[in-house]
Amino acid sequence: MRREVIVMLVLLTTKAAADGFVVDKVYHPIVLPNEQRVEWRFMSRQNDERNVLAQRIGYGHSLSETLTLEAYVVGERDQEDNFGLQAYELESRWMITEQGRYWADWGMVFELEKQHKQDSWEVTSGLVMEKEFGRSSLTLNWFMIYEWGKDIHDEVENEFRLQYRYRWMPQVQPSIEIYTGEDFVGIGPALMGIQRFDGQKQLKWELGFISEVGGVTKDHTLRFALEYEF
Amino acid sequence: MARVLTNCGYLALGLFCLSAMGAVPEYELVLKDHLFYPSKLEIPANMKVRLIVHNQDDTPEEFDSFDLNREKVIFPQRKATVYIGPLQPGVYHFFGEYNPNSARGQVIVKEPGDAD
Numbered sequence: 144m145r146r147e148v149i150v151m152l153v154l155l156t157t158k159a160a161a162d163g164f165v166v167d168k169v170y171h172p173i174v175l176p177n178e179q180r181v182e183w184r185f186m187s188r189q190n191d192e193r194n195v196l197a198q199r200i201g202y203g204h205s206l207s208e209t210l211t212l213e214a215y216v217v218g219e220r221d222q223e224d225n226f227g228l229q230a231y232e233l234e235s236r237w238m239i240t241e242q243g244r245y246w247a248d249w250g251m252v253f254e255l256e257k258q259h260k261q262d263s264w265e266v267t268s269g270l271v272m273e274k275e276f277g278r279s280s281l282t283l284n285w286f287m288i289y290e291w292g293k294d295i296h297d298e299v300e301n302e303f304r305l306q307y308r309y310r311w312m313p314q315v316q317p318s319i320e321i322y323t324g325e326d327f328v329g330i331g332p333a334l335m336g337i338q339r340f341d342g343q344k345q346l347k348w349e350l351g352f353i354s355e356v357g358g359v360t361k362d363h364t365l366r367f368a369l370e371y372e373f
Numbered sequence: 374m375a376r377v378l379t380n381c382g383y384l385a386l387g388l389f390c391l392s393a394m395g396a397v398p399e400y401e402l403v404l405k406d407h408l409f410y411p412s413k414l415e416i417p418a419n420m421k422v423r424l425i426v427h428n429q430d431d432t433p434e435e436f437d438s439f440d441l442n443r444e445k446v447i448f449p450q451r452k453a454t455v456y457i458g459p460l461q462p463g464v465y466h467f468f469g470e471y472n473p474n475s476a477r478g479q480v481i482v483k484e485p486g487d488a489d
Contacts, residue, residue: 176446177433208446242443243421243456275442277461313439342471343435 165324166353166364169306172250172271174238178205185367191360196220209238232256247274262293282306328357405429407472415481418462424455438467
């Protein structure tokens with residue numbers, strides 16, 4: 144526990160800086176055993192200059208009752224409008240506390256990413272918190288990101304994500320999301336939902352439209368995610 | 374913005390440290406032949422409770438409830454703890470995700486002293 148507290152202190156007090164896609168996904172702390180999933184995420188960021196498109200496809204498997212591991216391949220559209228393989232990523236989520244046991248539920252996210260054909264690495268550790276207020280849930284993510292390699296300037300970045308969700312019905316759960324990081328502050332509406340099938344099979348979907356509010360130029364991100372658990 | 378985030382972080386850390394729990398009332402559910410016993414469970418309103426679910430079947434089951442916002446896998450011949458509440462008075466449905474047609478039940482939340 145002492146080590147986790149130290150990690151949290153480092154995570155929460157690191158100065159912000161950054162670059163890349165800030166709008167992505169708000170992580171939730173719960174992990175279930177015996178679960179496999181395939182995931183597709185789509186993000187389209189439009190500003191005054193250009194459109195940046197990123198997609199990632201992943202496969203994940205629960206390793207225990209509290210730990211899950213997921214591998215991704217990431218594709219992005221480059222400056223010449225060619226869409227291609229951009230990066231590989233390993234992601235692990237750890238459920239620290241039992242759901243509902245304490246004042247809030249806590250978890251952590253760890254990621255390791257390497258850019259394709261480049262000596263460019265990124266390691267991320269994130270703290271995840273979720274608090275219930277009746278039929279609403281507030282979810283917070285804090286991320287500390289360290290980038291290094293010959294093809295990238297070594298730096299530490301800090302990102303924050305917030306989702307306030309109303310659990311209206313399983314298929315339709317509206318929310319407000321906030322993302323900050325690398326001089327970006329964005330806010331916008333989002334929807335998520337779950338459709339259950341037999342056994343552990345279920346399809347989760349997320350849709351959000353986040354607008355940058357800190358600048359004078361246009362900067363919108365449309366994000367969409369599909370996750371099939373089985 | 375960095376300062377705001379840092380302050381939020383300290384607040385979160387404080388809440389994390391303060392979230393040690395005291396004793397909570399305990400209730401028991403048994404899952405046998407893919408049925409929950411009792412199928413209707415009364416608990417007090419505005420109070421967190423600990424639900425011990427005994428899976429007496431030879432297959433795993435997942436306690437699932439959108440109303441309660443809980444998901445918990447219970448392995449065969451094992452028991453699991455599900456923390457629920459504090460809840461407002463009302464009826465909250467739950468089911469076994471692997472056997473949703475048979476394994477179904479309700480948590481009935483009542484104000485203390487509120488009898489039928």
